[in-house]
Amino acid sequence: MASPVRRERVGEQMRAELSDLIQHELRDPRRGWITVTRVEMSPDLRHARVLVSVLGDKSEKEMSLHVLQRAGSFLRGAVGRRVRLREVPELSFVLDESIEHSQRILDLLRETEIPPEAESVEGEGPPIEPDDRPGGSASDT
Numbered sequence: 001m002a003s004p005v006r007r008e009r010v011g012e013q014m015r016a017e018l019s020d021l022i023q024h025e026l027r028d029p030r031r032g033w034i035t036v037t038r039v040e041m042s043p044d045l046r047h048a049r050v051l052v053s054v055l056g057d058k059s060e061k062e063m064s065l066h067v068l069q070r071a072g073s074f075l076r077g078a079v080g081r082r083v084r085l086r087e088v089p090e091l092s093f094v095l096d097e098s099i100e101h102s103q104r105i106l107d108l109l110r111e112t113e114i115p116p117e118a119e120s121v122e123g124e125g126p127p128i129e130p131d132d133r134p135g136g137s138a139s140d141t
């Protein structure tokens with residue numbers, strides 16, 4: 001079992017190599033605009049869950065994911081030649097919807113108009129003068 005730090009480092013190296021391979025080596029015209037957002041490694045480093053973001057509508061995303069799955073063995077072999085690991089991990093490609101979800105939340109927040117007086121933190125009021133403190137006086141400060 002690899003340590004969490006090693007899994008993270010291997011995942012980041014895999015992400016960089018897969019991004020480069022998809023951009024420069026994968027010649028399928030149906031691939032679309034693919035970005036490898038994250039690679040999650042299993043504890044034994046034998047499986048890699050590759051999260052990808054695809055620019056386009058639902059059919060373009062499905063087509064790009066299909067292209068990646070079909071090219072999985074090519075990508076695995078190419079990663080194996082670039083990254084020194086005892087065993088090259090099995091690749092499984094998954095659409096990463098987190099960017100679109102975050103964008104939707106930002107759009108909703110921008111649509112919401114918050115009046116300036118509502119922006120203050122609850123419980124925050126006018127400053128308390130020394131004379132107004134319970135049991136205190138101005139000479140205590």
